[in-house]
Amino acid sequence: MSNFLSEENSAETVNARMGDSTDPRMRQVMTSLVEHLHAFVKDVELTEQEWAAAIGFLTRTGQICSATRQEFILLSDVLGLSMLVDAIHHRRPSGATENTVLGPFHVAGAPERGMGETISLDGVGESCLYQGRVLDLDGNPVANAVIDVWSDNADGYYDVQQPDIQPPMNNRGVFRTGADGTFSFRGIKPVSYPIPDDGPVGQLLEQVGRHPYRPAHIHFLVSAEGYEGITTHMFVAGDPYLDSDSVFGVKQSLIAAFEKRAGADTEWQAAFDFVLKKAE
Amino acid sequence: MSNFLSEENSAETVNARMGDSTDPRMRQVMTSLVEHLHAFVKDVELTEQEWAAAIGFLTRTGQICSATRQEFILLSDVLGLSMLVDAIHHRRPSGATENTVLGPFHVAGAPERGMGETISLDGVGESCLYQGRVLDLDGNPVANAVIDVWSDNADGYYDVQQPDIQPPMNNRGVFRTGADGTFSFRGIKPVSYPIPDDGPVGQLLEQVGRHPYRPAHIHFLVSAEGYEGITTHMFVAGDPYLDSDSVFGVKQSLIAAFEKRAGADTEWQAAFDFVLKKAE
16 A cells, blocks of 8 residues: 555655645755655665664753854754855845854844944954945945844853853944944954864764864844845954865855054954845 | 845844854854744744743743653654654665664663563553564574563553553563574553643644554564664554654554454464674
8 A cells, every 4th residue: 555655655645644734945845855864864874873863863962052152053054055045045146245053153233333443342353444335236335234243252152151250242333334334343363163062063063074163253243224124244364264164154255365564553454345136 | 344234134133242262063053044934934934922832841841840741752653853864864674673762761780581471460461472673684583682671561551651550570571582583472452542742732733633542563672792772662554543642652563463363372472583783
């Protein structure tokens, strides 16, 4: 009888069970998921021991999740799935600033600061002047664009990871461009850091011979009325992990030169323009 | 630069990261898994909201697991993956008894009982005489084969699910064939029951319009020296859920007729032979 599962018909048998009133998109997603998971199991002839190991891995991954840790997002990140979803849904015309992952450390409600002010509240780290413009695809300045910025500290931790050590909102701030589209602020040159690697995802990385590091980067959310908002990073050129970001977030266009300054109030400077596409 | 992930190269980029000293089987399994997961995401163009819903689903699935509940096994079961792994690794020649899933309710160390004895310790349910033979592929009796049997009670629960209601080892027993390969024991006619459906997997079944029921069945582990052991069920012919077992465990060859008995010590009888293949 055709309703019984066999090696030959397994995915079709599972998918044929779906009820007629299943939401069409749910049907499409589940049908594809079942087809690909069954094809994977057949492809490698997954053994019962490997299956049991996978069940154990997924269980530990779920159980280590807490209010301050999301190990399944980390798993998605290191498998390149987070960046793939991001890429598919943020296709932009050539010249527009590319997206990359939001990451888990954005905090809504960072203080709005005046142009040129610093986001480094503890003054720890190599100081850096950031400056650039927000432009449209034709090169015209975008006034009143909101730039929400955050980075790690000199030890590679975000303020929310060290509530007892860093002041709240350390290395975070919101800036607004003027009529000429320019922005500037001071902060620190970010440093590379490992993603949390003391759990199942860290063990997986070790098993496949991968390190947990992300190259140094500073995060930006840029938005302006009438334009499509962007979620991106500025990566520090020359970082040793640019080619091996553990979460695959790097894009060539997002790498920025950080230049040493002589006789100035900051040790470094970095320039970066954001180019926005009109909202549809 | 080719090390950066894009829509076009995403799976290859992730897989190229694996270290040279990665265990070859680990490399094979992870390469295939990454390829299939990326193909799935591209196939359906999974949205950021759907991705977030999936992360939430997997997290809840992990967090509901406990010493007495394994929701990821349940998820594997309802997606047909458990039966697929079982099918791939228990291919048998025509005529040999087929495998099906072990399920979560086997208990090692059930009492060995004499032929004809009952496994129903509480006497609740429709009584049934089970009898049959253990044979080799040529039809010769297999002596001294061990038959480990377990089933649910009349309410659809195994003893371990109701430690305060059922006596320990209710509807469980171990039997050993004599020189003629025959076995017989008494128990109850099993009933269909839902898998645990008050968690994420139950919600998934509801979203795709599927019920959580398994058709009535009694479990067997059959082993004999020199033969490949089998893990299987005997399903009750006529059960309304045979065509829609929530875990896809049914095979045509495992369906047994249960016959009404008149004027006998049990209400029902069922006959079933187990055919073992020689161990390699």
